Amino acid sequence: xxxxxxxxxxxxxxxxxxxxxxxxxxxxxxxxxxxxxxxxxxxxxxxxxxxxxxxxxxxxxxxxxxxxxxxxxxxxxxxxxxxxxxxxxxxxxxxxxxxxxxxxxxxxxxxxxxxxxxxxxxxxxxxxxxxxxxxxxxxxxxxxxx
Numbered sequence: 001x002x003x004x005x006x007x008x009x010x011x012x013x014x015x016x017x018x019x020x021x022x023x024x025x026x027x028x029x030x031x032x033x034x035x036x037x038x039x040x041x042x043x044x045x046x047x048x049x050x051x052x053x054x055x056x057x058x059x060x061x062x063x064x065x066x067x068x069x070x071x072x073x074x075x076x077x078x079x080x081x082x083x084x085x086x087x088x089x090x091x092x093x094x095x096x097x098x099x100x101x102x103x104x105x106x107x108x109x110x111x112x113x114x115x116x117x118x119x120x121x122x123x124x125x126x127x128x129x130x131x132x133x134x135x136x137x138x139x140x141x142x143x144x145x146x
Contacts, residue, residue: 007026007028007029007108008026008027008028008108009024009025009026009033009102009108010024010025010026010027011023011024011025011099011102012024012025012052013095013096013099014045014048016044016045016048019036019038019091020091020092020094020095021034021035021036021037021038021040021091021095022035022036022095022098022099023035023048023052024099024102024110025052025056026108026109027056027059029076030056030060030074030075030076031075031076031078031109032052032056032075032076032077032078033078033080033110034077034078034079034080035080035082035095035098035110036079036082037082037083037084037085037090037091037094037095037098038084038085038091039084041079042077042079049077052075053075056075057075078110078112079112080110080111080112080113080114081112081113081114082094082098082114083097083114083118083120083121083122083123084121084122085122085123086122090128093128093131093132093135094123094128096131096134096135097123097127097128097131100131100134101115101117101118102115105117
């Protein structure tokens with residue numbers, strides 16, 4: 001990070017080996033927002049949690065933040081009640097939509113019950129198709145498909 005004191009959210013699309021989910025991390029506050037369209041708890045993926053906790057502890061050490069002040073276990077994981085997928089194949093699109101929704105609002109915090117502006121139990125087929133189209137257009141602009 002260029003500015004040591006700036007709060008930002010860093011997005012980490014994470015693949016568990018067959019499922020995509022989104023982690024939005026505020027490293028200054030040591031908060032990890034966990035968004036999983038299957039509704040699993042982060043304890044379902046213990047290797048992921050160890051990896052992210054280790055990265056945040058290394059970030060803390062690099063910034064010379066004293067662990068006596070913050071405590072080694074001060075990392076807060078927040079499970080966000082985000083829209084859930086109804087099949088086993090759309091997780092990547094849901095992850096992209098979560099990221100887009102967060103970026104569209106420009107917020108540094110994600111409510112545990114998701115954003116009022118985008119709150120729903122499930123995305124409609126049209127909402128999933130919309131993110132698929134945006135992804136295709138993005139890839140075309142990058143000229144990845146040629």
